[in-house]
Amino acid sequence: MLLTGAEIVVECLKEQGVDTVFGYPGGAILNVYDALYKHSDEIRHVLTSHEQGASHAADGYARTTGKVGVCLATSGPGATNIVTGIATAYMDSVPVVAITCNVNVNLLGKDSFQEIDIAGITMPVTKHNFIVKDVNKLADTIRRAFAIAQAGRPGPVLVDIPKDVTGAEAEYEYKVPAPIKRKSDQISEETMQEVIGLIEHSVRPFILVGGGVIRADAADELREFVSKVQAPVADTLMGKGAFDGREDAYTGMVGMHGTKTSNYGITESDLLIAIGTRFSDRVLGNVKAFARHADLVHIDVDAAEVNKNVMCKYSIEGDAKVVLQRLNEKLTQQDHEPWMRHIREMKSRYPMTYNHEVLTGPGVVESIYKATDGDAIICTEVGQNQMWAAQFYKYKEPRQFISSGGLGTMGYGLGAALGAKLGCPDRIVINVAGDGCFRMNMNELATASRYQIPVIEVVVNNHVLGMVRQWQTLFYGERYSATVLSDSVDYVKVAEAMGVDGRRVTTQKEFDEAIQWAINLKKPVLIDCMIDPDDKVWPMVAPGASIADAFSEEDLDN
Incomplete structure (x- = not known):
């Protein structure tokens, strides 16, 4: 049948079994969004607050479901805003297909309005990428993108489509995706x-x-x-x-x-x-x-x-x-x-221990573990919050722990949590964040509120950039250069302003009550947990040292 390029994009997504996409519209990708509008009963589009949030949501969706995550962005800054998300997926081998649209073919290379060489920019952080200048090649290119994203070691693939290609017409014929074969031909x-x-x-x-x-x-x-x-x-x-x-x-x-x-x-x-x-x-x-x-x-x-x-x-x-x-x-x-x-x-x-007398990051995570019977999907930001979530929650099965490992992307977790919850709606999804990371993606609370996605945002708030401060304490003579967040930002009020219920807690008992409240509420929720700025992640290995030289706080005191 004769379809426009934009309609071919949507039909190819349907071929691949895609039911959810994350993105942000703009002029160059308007044709694709118009086609999505006509198929909104088959493919759910989630409008995030920022394109980076869309790329992280696609990543979180992919990690939790095992499917390919899909994100969409327009040309220029829309496309560049997803680069960090693509790089995050690349470092952690996550199958994501990013579809961007660009200026018309005849305007490429002329510094046109909102033109950017997104294929060139993302080449080092994708498994493969494509610029599709011929509508007749569009369907097969998208099919290849999905196959490449999943085959062997998974990873992100970018498909960039000039706007006039999305408006041009070509014959489209449905094809059943070929199964992805497990790599075994080199096993000796x-x-x-x-x-x-x-x-x-x-x-x-x-x-x-x-x-x-x-x-x-x-x-x-x-x-x-x-x-x-x-x-x-x-x-x-x-x-x-x-x-x-x-x-x-x-x-x-x-x-x-x-x-x-x-x-x-x-x-x-x-x-x-x-x-x-x-x-x-x-x-x-x-x-x-x-x-x-x-x-x-x-x-x-x-x-x-x-x-x-x-x-x-x-x-x-x-x-x-x-x-x-x-x-x-x-x-x-x-x-x-x-x-x-x-x-x-x-x-x-050598048990993992912490101070049970006050509210701490480990105490918060252990309380989450008990309240969820170890069945939740835990997303994290990066830093101390991430390490505590890795250390003190006992993960029973794969795809429960969602975190940026290779790139260490602050601002990853909340977007990823949205994708995880939409991919696994029957699971409790909790994002464990530090206050420094939360500042980078707090706008995605508006996305959670708009769609009433019941994620639980737990902010482990020490009013510092905790992991960097830990290094400054141990290795930089306590010179706290640009790591103290001593301002009056009220995260509970921020959450409430975006339509999300919030609570602030200062004791372990208050947190135990708050996490149960959040689980029972089944709405997007923020819990602001006030902890000591000098809490540290233990054990630790100094940079360049052997892992056999791991030390804890007790070792420093001796």
Whole structure:
């Protein structure tokens, strides 16, 4: 049938099963919005307060549902406003398709009004991007964009369409999307046997899991693998929920703010099996000292990550689900009980603790865990709030913890929470924010209010940029340069002005009551939690130090 380019865009979204898109209209993308208007009963459009909020909402939707998130923006500043969201998705391997529209083809390259080379700008932070100058190529390009976003290691893809292409006509024919195949053609059976041999001869094996396990939907295979190897399990920030945080074998997060048990355990191990993790600097600490007694096995879908940050003995390139399935088929039950007993003793010796006498970030997170029975989707901003949310909530399953890991994007969480709630309407969704981060995206409360999206915004308010101040305290002689937020901004009034109910709490008892109130209300809510500006995230590894040198507040006092 003969359709305009804008109508083809909408039909292709429907082909891909897209039911929700996030965006902000403008002149160049008007044709697409006009087409969306005619299909509003099939595709829900969520108008965010800012284009960056739309890109983060698409990201949060993708992370929680496993589907491709979609965001829309117009040319010029509309397109550039989503760049941070695209980069966030790229660093954390999130499948997002961003559709932007540009000036007419004959105006490209002439510094026309609101013209920008968005494909050039986003090239370093997308898996692929396209400029579609021929309406006859539009449908296949959008189909390719969705396929690329999901295949192998997922990531964002941008499609930029000049306005006259959205208005031109072309023949459109419906196509069923081809299934996305799991990458398995590079899996070496010989290497698999070598890895089995290492496992069988190891005395102190350790398993480290990252976000790749979640992206591959490999949690069940991981659980079987852990049981067969009989090894302790640590996770990266992006790996939260890949392995049940309540399990006896779980030791917590690894790295700069990882548990002492995870950091010490990996250092003592003789075999480290890393699955779906890229070994970022926050995980490794001092590279030369990382797992220095261990043979390292790296399982990853992306060959570019192997031997990039740390050298490994063996690598298996392939989808984590497929690799673990094949390993589980070959592996016999192992017995490492003396090692597991040692790990349990370490967990008892180095528990995660905090001051229960006053309201603290850890206390807030632990209260949320109890109030939600560990079933909520927890989104975060970046900094202390993020680390506390990672440390003190026990994540039972994948896609429960939604956070910007690689890019560390302040202002990410509230937009992501909106996307998460719309993608998973039956789940409680809570965004744990610091006051510094909340300032960057508080305008998205208006989006929550407009659509009555019942997200719970918990602001851990210490009136400082907490993580930066922590570094200034420990490493910069307490010179608090530009990190004190000593103003009179009232976040409860801000929330109320945007149509969102708000409460301020100063004690743990008040927060316990407030979080239950917020859950029962089933409306967008803000809780402003007043905590001490000098509260810190413990344990910590100093920059450049070995993870074996993790220290806590008690260590500083000794």
